[in-house]
Amino acid sequence: MTDRKAETLGAILRKNGVSRRGFLKFCTTTASLMALPPSWVPTLALALEQARRPSVIWLSFQECTGCTESLTRSHSPSLESLIFDYISLDYHHTLQVASGTAAEAAREQAMHENAGKYLLVVDGSIPLGNPGYSTIAGISNLQMLKETAKGAAAIVAVGNCAAFGGLPKANPNPTGAVSVSDIITDKPIINVSGCPPIPVVITGVLAHYLTFGKLPELDQYNRPKVFFGTSIHDRCYRRPFYDKGLFASTFDDEGAKKGWCLYKLGCKGPMTYNACATAKWNQGTSWPVESGHGCLGCSEPDFWDAGGFYNALSIPIGDVSRNTAYAGAAGLVLGAAAAGLNRKTKAEAVRNHGKVSIDDLEKPS
Amino acid sequence: MIEPMDFLLWVRGSLFDVAVTVFVIGIIIRFFEILSLGRSKDLAEAKGTEFVPGIKTIITRTLPEQGTFKRQPLTIIAGYVFHVGLLVSLVLFIPHIELFRQTFGFGWPGLPNPIVDAAAVLGIVGLLAALWNRITNPVMKILTDNEDYLVWVLTFLPMITGYLAYHRMVNPYPLILGLHILSIELLMVFFPFTKLMHTFTLFLARWYNGAMSGRRGVES
Amino acid sequence: MTGATLERGINAFKEQINAPVAAFFSSCVSCGICAEACLFYTETGDPKYTPIRKLEPLRRVWEQEYTLVGKIKRLLGFEKPVTDELLEEWRELLYDSCTLCGRCSMVCPVGNDIAYMVRRAREGMVASGNSPVDVQAAAVRAVTIGSPMGIKLKALETQIRNIEADTGLTIPLDVEGADYMALLSSMEVINFPEYIESLARIFKQAGISWTLCSEAFEATNTGIQIGSTDIARELVQRAVDGAEKLRVKYVISPECGHAYTAIRWDGPNLIGRPYKFRVVHILELLDELRANGRIKTRNPTNQCMTFHDPCSIVRKGGVLESPRNLMALVNSNFVEMPDHGKWNWCCGGGGGVSANTDAEELRTQVFRRKKLQLEATGATKLVTACANCRLVIEEGLEAYNMELPIEGLTELVAQHLIEDEIPSGTQDSS
Ligand code: SF4
Numbered sequence A: 001m002t003d004r005k006a007e008t009l010g011a012i013l014r015k016n017g018v019s020r021r022g023f024l025k026f027c028t029t030t031a032s033l034m035a036l037p038p039s040w041v042p043t044l045a046l047a048l049e050q051a052r053r054p055s056v057i058w059l060s061f062q063e064c065t066g067c068t069e070s071l072t073r074s075h076s077p078s079l080e081s082l083i084f085d086y087i088s089l090d091y092h093h094t095l096q097v098a099s100g101t102a103a104e105a106a107r108e109q110a111m112h113e114n115a116g117k118y119l120l121v122v123d124g125s126i127p128l129g130n131p132g133y134s135t136i137a138g139i140s141n142l143q144m145l146k147e148t149a150k151g152a153a154a155i156v157a158v159g160n161c162a163a164f165g166g167l168p169k170a171n172p173n174p175t176g177a178v179s180v181s182d183i184i185t186d187k188p189i190i191n192v193s194g195c196p197p198i199p200v201v202i203t204g205v206l207a208h209y210l211t212f213g214k215l216p217e218l219d220q221y222n223r224p225k226v227f228f229g230t231s232i233h234d235r236c237y238r239r240p241f242y243d244k245g246l247f248a249s250t251f252d253d254e255g256a257k258k259g260w261c262l263y264k265l266g267c268k269g270p271m272t273y274n275a276c277a278t279a280k281w282n283q284g285t286s287w288p289v290e291s292g293h294g295c296l297g298c299s300e301p302d303f304w305d306a307g308g309f310y311n312a313l314s315i316p317i318g319d320v321s322r323n324t325a326y327a328g329a330a331g332l333v334l335g336a337a338a339a340g341l342n343r344k345t346k347a348e349a350v351r352n353h354g355k356v357s358i359d360d361l362e363k364p365s
Numbered sequence B: 001m002i003e004p005m006d007f008l009l010w011v012r013g014s015l016f017d018v019a020v021t022v023f024v025i026g027i028i029i030r031f032f033e034i035l036s037l038g039r040s041k042d043l044a045e046a047k048g049t050e051f052v053p054g055i056k057t058i059i060t061r062t063l064p065e066q067g068t069f070k071r072q073p074l075t076i077i078a079g080y081v082f083h084v085g086l087l088v089s090l091v092l093f094i095p096h097i098e099l100f101r102q103t104f105g106f107g108w109p110g111l112p113n114p115i116v117d118a119a120a121v122l123g124i125v126g127l128l129a130a131l132w133n134r135i136t137n138p139v140m141k142i143l144t145d146n147e148d149y150l151v152w153v154l155t156f157l158p159m160i161t162g163y164l165a166y167h168r169m170v171n172p173y174p175l176i177l178g179l180h181i182l183s184i185e186l187l188m189v190f191f192p193f194t195k196l197m198h199t200f201t202l203f204l205a206r207w208y209n210g211a212m213s214g215r216r217g218v219e220s
Numbered sequence C: 001m002t003g004a005t006l007e008r009g010i011n012a013f014k015e016q017i018n019a020p021v022a023a024f025f026s027s028c029v030s031c032g033i034c035a036e037a038c039l040f041y042t043e044t045g046d047p048k049y050t051p052i053r054k055l056e057p058l059r060r061v062w063e064q065e066y067t068l069v070g071k072i073k074r075l076l077g078f079e080k081p082v083t084d085e086l087l088e089e090w091r092e093l094l095y096d097s098c099t100l101c102g103r104c105s106m107v108c109p110v111g112n113d114i115a116y117m118v119r120r121a122r123e124g125m126v127a128s129g130n131s132p133v134d135v136q137a138a139a140v141r142a143v144t145i146g147s148p149m150g151i152k153l154k155a156l157e158t159q160i161r162n163i164e165a166d167t168g169l170t171i172p173l174d175v176e177g178a179d180y181m182a183l184l185s186s187m188e189v190i191n192f193p194e195y196i197e198s199l200a201r202i203f204k205q206a207g208i209s210w211t212l213c214s215e216a217f218e219a220t221n222t223g224i225q226i227g228s229t230d231i232a233r234e235l236v237q238r239a240v241d242g243a244e245k246l247r248v249k250y251v252i253s254p255e256c257g258h259a260y261t262a263i264r265w266d267g268p269n270l271i272g273r274p275y276k277f278r279v280v281h282i283l284e285l286l287d288e289l290r291a292n293g294r295i296k297t298r299n300p301t302n303q304c305m306t307f308h309d310p311c312s313i314v315r316k317g318g319v320l321e322s323p324r325n326l327m328a329l330v331n332s333n334f335v336e337m338p339d340h341g342k343w344n345w346c347c348g349g350g351g352g353v354s355a356n357t358d359a360e361e362l363r364t365q366v367f368r369r370k371k372l373q374l375e376a377t378g379a380t381k382l383v384t385a386c387a388n389c390r391l392v393i394e395e396g397l398e399a400y401n402m403e404l405p406i407e408g409l410t411e412l413v414a415q416h417l418i419e420d421e422i423p424s425g426t427q428d429s430s
């Protein structure tokens, strides 16, 4: 194991029969994803060739395994999968063969051997309500996260749950779920959000880390700007329809058939920052809006609670009709009270009316 | 520091609920306050009717009298441009219509976004012209108090933030969208307690004017 | 009660604020458009005369007493109080510079009836002792003597005797059971007795049974002008009592505009019940007689004439077509003023302004508006239907050195009347 770790990525790729051409293609794709100019491709290739495999520990907490699924279902056999050849995935309880005590031993060994250098990847949120809500080998998620984070060089929070709390945190948040960054504050954290995140985004972030030895530039949510810098709406191919005011009103009307904008059907593309519109899914086959369904905003914090998925973004989250009706009822009561006060004031004035006679026209001197 | 998305969720969530509540309750209170003061029955023999002339005045007062227009074109043009721009962008922009549909259960067709956009620009220009007029026109100057400026700001903010949000001129978008919604919530909260109420009470005022004149056989 | 106090004034403001007033104040957007309708602004250029601004005291009371925000603001000390100084300052605005012409009420984009509010605000001014002294004196004369100009029954009787002697007509006085009872304005008695003669001629020809009432011949009502319901009620009650005592079916309002407002529109509301008779304006009556063929006229002149619409009769009284129909009987070269009919500009002396010497200079200044209107017509004779307008215009023309004869429309109709038997006996019938 230690031997393999010492090998460079270039050597491993050659050993696996990947051509120079194939490798450069990977570099070009990755560079463009990271919004690097083509002149950077050689630099990237050089850096990747010389990169050594870092140890990676992957912890899964309150999650649905969708993030891992997303990663494994990435273009297969893909260049991305090779990433697994050049990182040393020392612990991933879903993917690893070892189980039970052996698995935990592997984690501890990796932590020990690579103290201060390993990369910690987390998917899933951490329940603070009751430690028993989610445990691994009898260790609570919170404890395991704290322990493992201590020696990590950096943490990658993969998926909306790890990045922002995700589905478990959705109202009413029964487990008291929180994100990684709610707990760990003294380590560099990079949020690769999405539900799940796009596979190439995960691999791209790792590539960046390897290439430059540091985290990429992040936005205010600690998301890498290269992938989360523009909104879905700004890159959406249906955008011309939005601009013209042509909207599908149902999923099977003329507008829907003509591929018009899905805003009215609840598309949250305008507020969502993610790479779907450019990177697409399933080997570039399609992406939600292209397949006819609005963006859910899955890379944004609390998107589960951001109003109905099929309500337009302009519709407030609460039940406006109900609020209006309640306020109307309260208004009637308060209005009646205000009316009562006014009538009283006026009745008093009428009662106090001093009849004006011609002797009352002047002020008393 | 509050993050843009939290902010957006907050203004689209609880704050909107608060704003709607204050808005609706406030407006009802205002109407009760006005109507409770009553109007005594007119005992003089009528020369005309009240209802139809009242309704007529509600409609006809929308147009200025010629002489007034000649003497005060800026007031009238700025007023029109701003009101039309505001109304078009408020009620004919599709995202807004979706909100009304959700609230009232029915909607109406909107206008293509570029037209709404142009209307919004007109609205903003009209508002700026109205402000200029308010500052320089001696009659307006003497009438204007702080409330008039407050009302101007409350109207201007949604227009300008809406424009910036639509054109996505501020990053990140949730921030500007949130500010836009916040500015509307401010408007809604202040609405019932300021001159903004004229939006609704002018129907009453015009009706009373038209009805009282109509009863005397005069078209007002 | 003795003496006017601020407290009574504020109480009166509170009484006067009703739903329309509250709706108007709620709606004003300070657009300033009303200023452009008011001759006191257009002719002086002084923004303090902006109509809605004249109501600031009433507006403050409304806000503080009848709105939630105003009550809160008052608790926090943000509300500006209504003081005696304020009301004294506002006397000029509510009296000297407002003729209650109602033109502003026609242009306000939100529909505010500003003149209606000025009339109501005057109640508070009276109760707080801030009405103009001249108008106060007129009110005292009206109540004690029976006419704001101090004219007594004797004066009327003298005029009647003179007319009867000059013309051989009879002017019926106190005829019980007559169909019509005519009211007069003091100015007609003193300055324009031709009006009384004209009535006698026309009614004789039309075969109308009519009378004057010795206990109630005065139609003007200083209570309306000064803005006191109590005084107005007392005055209008006299006319009502007179008419009901004589059991007439109709009371004829004289040409005078505010008298028409008083007897036609305000009276029943002042006495708190509908009348047992109907009120008709003299021009409406003449127009009706014309339409029914009961009076005929001859020889319409082709002198270029124009007509000044008295605000209270046209804009506020709905007598719009009648004067034009009557003008057509007597004149074939009639021209309208620019802004005529319901858009006419006030002579500048309505609403008690002509009785108020404080306002004299201002009134002359704003008369420029009427002067321009008159010049634009090129008319060589001005006809009107209000003794007050007539006097004010005469004075205005004099101040501006303009020559233009003025005549009352009723007199003009009488001049052109075809009479069956003229007292001199030369006129053939049919
Ligand atoms: S489908 Fe969604 S992302 Fe695309 S243009 Fe419409 S609103 Fe924007």
Ligand code: SF4
Pocket (backbone or CB within 6 Å): C037, C038, C039, C040, C050, C051, C054, C097, C098, C099, C100, C101, C102, C103, C104, C105, C114, C115, C118, C346
């Ligand atoms: S009623 Fe006539 S005079 Fe009075 S404020 Fe209005 S326009 Fe001016």
Ligand code: SF4
Pocket (backbone or CB within 6 Å): B143, C027, C028, C029, C030, C031, C032, C033, C034, C035, C052, C107, C108, C109, C110, C111, C112, C114
């Ligand atoms: S025209 Fe009407 S709304 Fe405008 S300032 Fe005058 S009263 Fe107010």
